[in-house]
Amino acid sequence: MSIATTFSWSLRHAFARPTWTLTEPFAVERKFPRPSDVRLAVDNLNLYINDAHILKNVSVSIPQNKITCIIGPSGCGKSTLLRTLNRLVDTNEGIKISGNVNFGTQDIISAKGSDITEIRRNIGLVPQRPCPLPMSIYDNVAYGCRIHGIRKKAKLDVIVRHYLEAVGLWEEVKSRLNAPANGLSIGQQQRLCLARSLAVEPSYLLADESTSALDPISSKKIEELFVKLKENYSIVMVTHTLRQALRIADYVIFMYLGEVIEQGPANEVFNNPQHSLTKNYLSGAFS
């Protein structure tokens, strides 16, 4: 072999784009280390915002692989409880918290730095109003993986396809993955948000009235997805629609003025409420 050939070979080798194919073992759903203990429990939680007592002695434990619905009238602290679970309350000013929120062996309230981002990865959020990030459809799903260090295009391609299929969006968007995500319909956007949250492999999904901004058909689709997803995820959902809670809840937490009044398996709470407040709320006396 002449020197020139060797030279050109090595040059070609140096400048060739790495053709990374999926030969190395890579499981789409096992990208990140999974904590061994994923129980989520709130114990004696008190929360104040600027001296207003928002959550009062809240103690709940979230069952695994079930849909837990938090119901209650407006302003009773449902959303705040939800946002405490993944520390999004940090964005509010003047927060004071006491009590314990445990994710496995980890205390969520006292978590700092990289622990918080790891908790938020493990406890995903599906927002009330679909909120696609200002990027393409592809990048929206890939974003979570990118910020957690997965940057190889071949891997991301697989991930994006997998999770778009999981929320039933792949067929609708596969021809325009690079189009801006805010061009989708509102129902599609919400499913995209769901795919985005699923892509970082959370153990929990927090849904804060995730269907309230959607039309009936889109919200039915999301509901069906939740029912399907509870095989692999535990879902905590705040809802204002009792019908929705009746349809899909396995476990119900009823809150009133910052307190948990009653909690238990859905059919018990709905069919045989113990507390008079729950009875009144369920019969539509107040909302």
Place this chain on the structure above:
Amino acid sequence: MIVFPTPVQTTLLFYMNYRYLKDKVAGHLMFVLSALSLLLVVSMGVGLYLKSAPILADHSLWSLISASEWKPMKNEFGFFPFIMGTAWVTVLAVAFALPISLLMAVFLTEYSRPWLRRYVFPLLDILAGLPSVIYGVWGTLLIVPWISEFVAPSLSRSSSGYTVLAGGIVLGVMAIPLLVSLFIELFSNVSQDFREAALALGATRWQTVKHIVLRKSLPGLIAAVVLAVSRTLGETIAVLMVCGNLAVAPGGLLDACYPIPALIANNYGEMLSLPLYESALMFAAFILFFVVLVFNLFSRIVLRKVTQY
């Protein structure tokens, strides 16, 4: 039978018509005022062009902007040093002010505690409202000696201190309050939902800023920078005081320069016995006008490109 309206009805009728009349008059008045401001821009451009026509008839456009000799008494008008002076100072000022004000705005909106904001905002407003002569004095008293006694010797050069660098720093400092308050406005307009969406995926605050907040406010950022550049281009008094005013194209940061606004301010009304001299100064103003115009138009085009998200 003819029915005459009662006096009450007549008054009512009058007032009803009067109401619509007022609406019409207001609409037309506002249209005329808007049209006038538009006309003002056009008339300024035309006026400057007409005033600079004599020198354009005497010299070719290309020779005017490419020649380096500035000797009005000998009928030599080369604008190259002034154009370069303006370009150097402006680019330096923006390069200096942009990163600082961007980081300041990010800190104030995303990281700082609210009480700090309460103190910093009024301070920024004061800084933005200071007359530029004060910045000029500050530059001559502080920045110019600092450059001549510290910066230049440490680079083993000698310099009077009246340099491009001094102009860039002073103009940059002047642009910072404007840019910071514009940026803060932009960042706080980015919906909290976007931040929470990114945070909920496990992004750090810096990642959220980088990928979401900056991305979302990019069109606004560009518009803000254009505004700052336009202001910097036209800033006169401060640069006049610190730039050295030497009609030679600067070759580096430690050379003196002579930006166009300083040229006009220094010489207008002085030697207007030479008819071409006045025309030359008007031509300088026309260049400035033209650059600001083109720059704004160009930014419009860029803005249209980036607003798709």
